[in-house]
Amino acid sequence: xxxxxxYSNYVSGKSFCNREKEQKELLQYIKSSQNVLLYSxxxxxxxxxxxxxxxxxxxxxxxxxxxxxDLYGTTSEKDFITRTFQGLSQIxxxxxxxxxxxxxxxxxxxxxxxxxxxxxNPTFSPSFESVKEDALLLDLMNVLDEYSKKKKIVVAFDEFxxxxxxxxxxxxxxxxSCIQKHKNIxxxxxxxxxxxxxxxxxxxxRAFYKQASSxxxxxxxxxxxxxxxQGLFKENKILLEDVFLEYLVKKCENHxxxxxxxxFFLWDELKQADxxxxxxxxxxxxxxxxKSLEYMTLWESxxxxxxxxxxxxxxxxxxxxxxxxxxxxxxxxxxxxxTKTVSSLIKKDVLAKNGVYDIQDVxxxxxxxxxxx
Numbered sequence: 001x002x003x004x005x006x007y008s009n010y011v012s013g014k015s016f017c018n019r020e021k022e023q024k025e026l027l028q029y030i031k032s033s034q035n036v037l038l039y040s041x042x043x044x045x046x047x048x049x050x051x052x053x054x055x056x057x058x059x060x061x062x063x064x065x066x067x068x069x070d071l072y073g074t075t076s077e078k079d080f081i082t083r084t085f086q087g088l089s090q091i092x093x094x095x096x097x098x099x100x101x102x103x104x105x106x107x108x109x110x111x112x113x114x115x116x117x118x119x120x121n122p123t124f125s126p127s128f129e130s131v132k133e134d135a136l137l138l139d140l141m142n143v144l145d146e147y148s149k150k151k152k153i154v155v156a157f158d159e160f161x162x163x164x165x166x167x168x169x170x171x172x173x174x175x176x177s178c179i180q181k182h183k184n185i186x187x188x189x190x191x192x193x194x195x196x197x198x199x200x201x202x203x204x205x206r207a208f209y210k211q212a213s214s215x216x217x218x219x220x221x222x223x224x225x226x227x228x229x230q231g232l233f234k235e236n237k238i239l240l241e242d243v244f245l246e247y248l249v250k251k252c253e254n255h256x257x258x259x260x261x262x263x264f265f266l267w268d269e270l271k272q273a274d275x276x277x278x279x280x281x282x283x284x285x286x287x288x289x290x291k292s293l294e295y296m297t298l299w300e301s302x303x304x305x306x307x308x309x310x311x312x313x314x315x316x317x318x319x320x321x322x323x324x325x326x327x328x329x330x331x332x333x334x335x336x337x338x339t340k341t342v343s344s345l346i347k348k349d350v351l352a353k354n355g356v357y358d359i360q361d362v363x364x365x366x367x368x369x370x371x372x373x
Contacts, residue, residue: 007261040217043257065091141178161196172207219254318356
């Protein structure tokens with residue numbers, strides 16, 4: 001049996017751990033054409049959850065078309081339009097028919113036909129020479145609306161916070177104006193930079209204020225991880241005790257990507273070693289060694305006050321950061337300085353706040369604890 005655990009790409013099927021409650025809830029939003037704001041820390045499995053639900057829709061033969069648009073790395077409205085146009089090929093299998101339909105719907109627009117290097121399938125990009133971007137956005141959203149009149153659609157905009165880096169709020173307002181008219185489309189706005197998404201959807205003056213139901217993706221419970229992992233190892237005739245897997249999950253602080261990564265390496269290690277708690281410690285040490293240069297580069301990119309603040313968070317378990325004794329322990333002068341530095345680390349996605357402050361990357365936290373004194 002091949003290694004069923006994966007941590008560097010999307011997971012589905014057996015490799016996807018639980019989230020049955022989230023799958024059912026998300027499907028209900030989709031069926032009702034209600035917009036959803038799906039957010040979590042990085043690598044918590046948002047995209048995998050979306051793809052799993054999309055797969056469930058196809059397996060159940062539901063009359064719903066699915067589109068996934070990855071906005072990561074986009075820097076302009078042109079990029080958004082191009083990625084979304086390309087996403088239309090996910091609901092129209094006949095490329096020639098799709099191209100004809102889009103060309104008829106968007107008068108005067110020319111397209112560049114290309115081959116997707118990843119899939120080998122034909123794709124196309126709009127030429128922006130002869131049309132205005134705001135008119136093209138409207139035409140694009142109208143094409144989606146026309147498709148939805150025949151069949152319900154769900155469109156997942158992954159890393160949606162990227163649109164906040166475009167040329168201002170004018171684009172957000174025009175996009176929202178189109179989206180709010182679509183009655184048979186569920187839009188999933190997914191992202192990992194929570195501070196940006198919160199500002200976008202919870203600030204009264206922003207275009208997307210209260211335009212989607214909040215759907216925070218939380219940690220998977222230890223029990224769910226244990227039963228899922230035991231099932232996969234059992235298929236390979238390996239029996240693991242609860243306490244062993246519980247130790248692994250807690251060491252990873254229930255973080256989906258790191259649980260998958262530890263289990264990936266554990267799968268191979270158990271071919272020649274017995275399952276012991278020390279083995280899990282060795283796997284952690286090996287991963288930290290491989291990531292040492294990456295973490296060192298990140299650490300050196302931080303200011304002195306940012307480094308001190310991370311130490312402050314570790315020493316105080318993310319609580320009571322502003323007491324006089326806490327500040328003295330890391331040689332920070334004022335609480336206002338900590339407030340400013342914490343804010344900068346949150347924007348860098350180094351820190352997060354869930355009741356208490358915490359370093360987002362579990363292993364970066366462990367690296368700091370081991371290396372920085």
